[in-house]
Amino acid sequence: MWYREAGDFKKTYSEDSQTFPIRLDRIGYFVILLVAVLVVPFFITSYAANAVLVPFLIYAIAVLGLNILTGYCGQVSLGTGGFMAVGAYASYKLMTSFPDLNIFFVVILAGFVTAAVGMMFGLPSLRIKGFYLAVATLAAQFFLVWLFNKVPWFYNYSASGQINAPERTLLGYIITGPNTSPSAKYLFCLAFVILLAWIARNLTRGTLGRSWMAIRDMDIAAEIIGVNPLKAKLSAFGVSSFFIGIAGALYFTVYLGAVEVGEAFGITQSFLVLFMVIIGGLGSILGSFAGAAFLVLMPVLLKNVLVGGMGWPTDIAAHFEFIIVGGLIITFLILEPHGLAQLWRIIKEKMRLWPFPH
Amino acid sequence: MSLDDSYTTPDGRTIGGVLMEMKNITLRFGGVTAIEDISFDIREGEIRAIIGPNGAGKSSMLNVINGFYHPQDGEIWYKGERRQAMKPHAIARQGIARTFQNIALFNGMSTLDNIMTGRLTHMKSNMILQAIWKGPAEREETVNREKVEEVIDFLEIQSIRKTPVGRLPYGLQKRVELARALAAEPSLLLLDEPMAGMNVEEKEDMSRFILDVNDEFGTTIALIEHDMGVVMDISDRVVVMDYGKKIGDGTPAEVRANQEVIDAYLGVSHD
Numbered sequence: 274m275w276y277r278e279a280g281d282f283k284k285t286y287s288e289d290s291q292t293f294p295i296r297l298d299r300i301g302y303f304v305i306l307l308v309a310v311l312v313v314p315f316f317i318t319s320y321a322a323n324a325v326l327v328p329f330l331i332y333a334i335a336v337l338g339l340n341i342l343t344g345y346c347g348q349v350s351l352g353t354g355g356f357m358a359v360g361a362y363a364s365y366k367l368m369t370s371f372p373d374l375n376i377f378f379v380v381i382l383a384g385f386v387t388a389a390v391g392m393m394f395g396l397p398s399l400r401i402k403g404f405y406l407a408v409a410t411l412a413a414q415f416f417l418v419w420l421f422n423k424v425p426w427f428y429n430y431s432a433s434g435q436i437n438a439p440e441r442t443l444l445g446y447i448i449t450g451p452n453t454s455p456s457a458k459y460l461f462c463l464a465f466v467i468l469l470a471w472i473a474r475n476l477t478r479g480t481l482g483r484s485w486m487a488i489r490d491m492d493i494a495a496e497i498i499g500v501n502p503l504k505a506k507l508s509a510f511g512v513s514s515f516f517i518g519i520a521g522a523l524y525f526t527v528y529l530g531a532v533e534v535g536e537a538f539g540i541t542q543s544f545l546v547l548f549m550v551i552i553g554g555l556g557s558i559l560g561s562f563a564g565a566a567f568l569v570l571m572p573v574l575l576k577n578v579l580v581g582g583m584g585w586p587t588d589i590a591a592h593f594e595f596i597i598v599g600g601l602i603i604t605f606l607i608l609e610p611h612g613l614a615q616l617w618r619i620i621k622e623k624m625r626l627w628p629f630p631h
Numbered sequence: 632m633s634l635d636d637s638y639t640t641p642d643g644r645t646i647g648g649v650l651m652e653m654k655n656i657t658l659r660f661g662g663v664t665a666i667e668d669i670s671f672d673i674r675e676g677e678i679r680a681i682i683g684p685n686g687a688g689k690s691s692m693l694n695v696i697n698g699f700y701h702p703q704d705g706e707i708w709y710k711g712e713r714r715q716a717m718k719p720h721a722i723a724r725q726g727i728a729r730t731f732q733n734i735a736l737f738n739g740m741s742t743l744d745n746i747m748t749g750r751l752t753h754m755k756s757n758m759i760l761q762a763i764w765k766g767p768a769e770r771e772e773t774v775n776r777e778k779v780e781e782v783i784d785f786l787e788i789q790s791i792r793k794t795p796v797g798r799l800p801y802g803l804q805k806r807v808e809l810a811r812a813l814a815a816e817p818s819l820l821l822l823d824e825p826m827a828g829m830n831v832e833e834k835e836d837m838s839r840f841i842l843d844v845n846d847e848f849g850t851t852i853a854l855i856e857h858d859m860g861v862v863m864d865i866s867d868r869v870v871v872m873d874y875g876k877k878i879g880d881g882t883p884a885e886v887r888a889n890q891e892v893i894d895a896y897l898g899v900s901h902d
Contacts, residue, residue, distance in 0.1 A: 285773070286772070286773045286776040286777070286780075287769055287772070287773055290772065290776075472762045475761060475762050475763065475764035475768070476758070476761055476762055478764075479756075479761040479764065479768055479772060480751060480754045480756070480761060480768075480771075480772075481758060481761050483740070483744055483747055483748045483751070484748070484751060486737060486739055486740055486744070487737050487740075487748050487751075489737075489739065490736075490737035490738055490739050490740065491735050491736070491737055491738075493699075493735070494731065494735035494736075494737070495737075495748075496718070496719045496720050496723075497697055497699065497719045497720075497723060497729060498723055498728065498748055498749060498751065498752075498811065498812075498815065499720050499723030499724055499751045499752040499815070500720055500748075500751060501718075501720045502720070508758065512758075556739065
């Protein structure tokens with residue numbers, strides 16, 4: 274009834290290609306943005322930040338990254354955990370080698386380092402496709418984790434083999450280290466999410482995004498209309514790894530503070546991000562957020578219901594959590610193989626006609 | 632008639648000099664010779680048809696022209712220069728566009744985005760500018776969108792602009808594919824069976840579009856088609872291939888009178 278494009282005329286081509294063509298969507302987006310920036314930081318608790326919001330924001334960045342590669346460019350990658358580790362270790366080395374470097378630039382530079390590594394491991398994609406490429410990226414995953422375990426230079430020869438984020442400040446606020454306030458953590462991550470989501474949207478709606486999608490949908494036809502497959506695939510690997518590297522850097526510096534590579538960035542991490550992409554919806558920015566929210570929130574919610582609400586012992590609840598989340602994933606994929614983004618699209622289609630059936 | 636002279640067709644179009652010349656092209660796949668020692672030329676502004684029975688090597692010939700296959704022997708001359716072996720995307724940048732026998736649209740994208748991909752070779756803004764979007768990238772997008780809208784108007788597909796191409800009926804998909812090729816503003820347009828699987832009405836529409844494209848934009852067209860009525864009607868000159876060899880070349884009337892072509896392909900009516 275209120276949700277429709279009638280009367281919302283587009284007069285220029287740039288208006289026609291805007292992100293939210295429907296007025297209610299635009300309003301909703303800005304309301305959410307304002308609440309996220311101006312309201313949430315004042316009410317955020319340590320639990321909400323550490324269990325829900327910060328991991329959600331960080332995973333959202335990683336999922337955006339993998340979605341660019343897999344959802345938009347059609348290149349399957351199982352190396353996400355490894356690339357996050359590159360981001361984390363790059364930020365660690367930068368922080369310890371250049372103590373005066375601003376933490377914001379540390380994270381950005383870690384993204385660039387990861388982009389370079391990602392493009393290197395993306396080279397096989399020029400020759401191999403599909404499952405075979407997935408296996409090649411799996412090799413990247415195992416190699417990178419092995420590298421960060423084996424070469425002591427990466428963890429500054431510390432006895433435990435762990436890396437610890439030293440305290441850094443931004444504009445006088447502590448961002449990393451144990452004394453960080455929940456709202457500082459949250460806002461720092463949120464800033465990156467807003468910036469990167471905007472970049473992801475811009476890249477995917479323009480020339481580059483179209484050449485990625487052309488490669489994904491039909492690579493031979495893409496090449497014949499003038500897409501350089503080398504450039505398209507490597508740029509997708511580069512941009513994707515840039516995002517994932519930033520996610521890895523934030524995961525280490527802001528979220529965990531101390532990291533052991535095999536534990537934090539193992540193969541499970543790669544699969545988790547891939548599940549988020551698939552559940553959220555391949556080739557959708559909104560889906561990236563939905564997928565990350567679903568897989569971050571679901572376990573927390575279940576735990577609260579099972580342990581807090583029904584009084585189950587924590588260990589049994591933890592097992593059931595796995596069963597239920599796994600079951601939900603399967604149910605979802607059967608009901609809507611194109612993910613939450615598609616579900617949202619269908620709801621919107623219906624909303625346009627509501628309350629009339631036709 | 633010498634090769635470099637331009638001349639005027641009976642219907643008043645000007646046919647220019649040689650745009651592309653194939654000299655003694657031979658293409659082999661292992662022991663199979665798909666194209667054997669074929670030479671022909673395509674002149675600026677003309678509609679050039681390639682006909683022949685199935686398996687004659689017609690599609691292979693188009694694939695040679697747009698660089699998907701590299702012939703073992705022979706020379707390709709394009710715009711007065713000998714062309715070196717290069718990748719298909721580089722050839723696209725030289726102004727050669729094509730459509731495919733089996734539709735090769737990007738099914739995950741809308742009609743508009745599909746046609747916009749045709750403009751890729753004209754869009755220059757780099758990744759940083761695109762990431763910022765506001766400014767040069769958006770302006771470039773708008774300029775190219777205007778070109779695309781011209782093509783959309785021309786081919787009368789305004790109403791399906793935002794429809795995902797996977798949902799379109801076959802005839803429209805063929806038209807969107809033509810639109811994508813046209814959006815590149817090619818000097819040479821290759822059409823691989825543009826009317827395959829269409830009904831009479833769709834064929835008439837498509838023929839009209841091909842003639843209009845040639846007429847309004849002056850685009851040189853090389854096409855493969857099996858419908859002899861259409862081929863003889865719209866093309867200026869016809870190459871006939873059979874088993875990888877050229878068996879005829881000339882105006883539709885000349886080809887129709889060629890005994891070898893009649894035996895191999897056209898046949899005679901038994902009445």
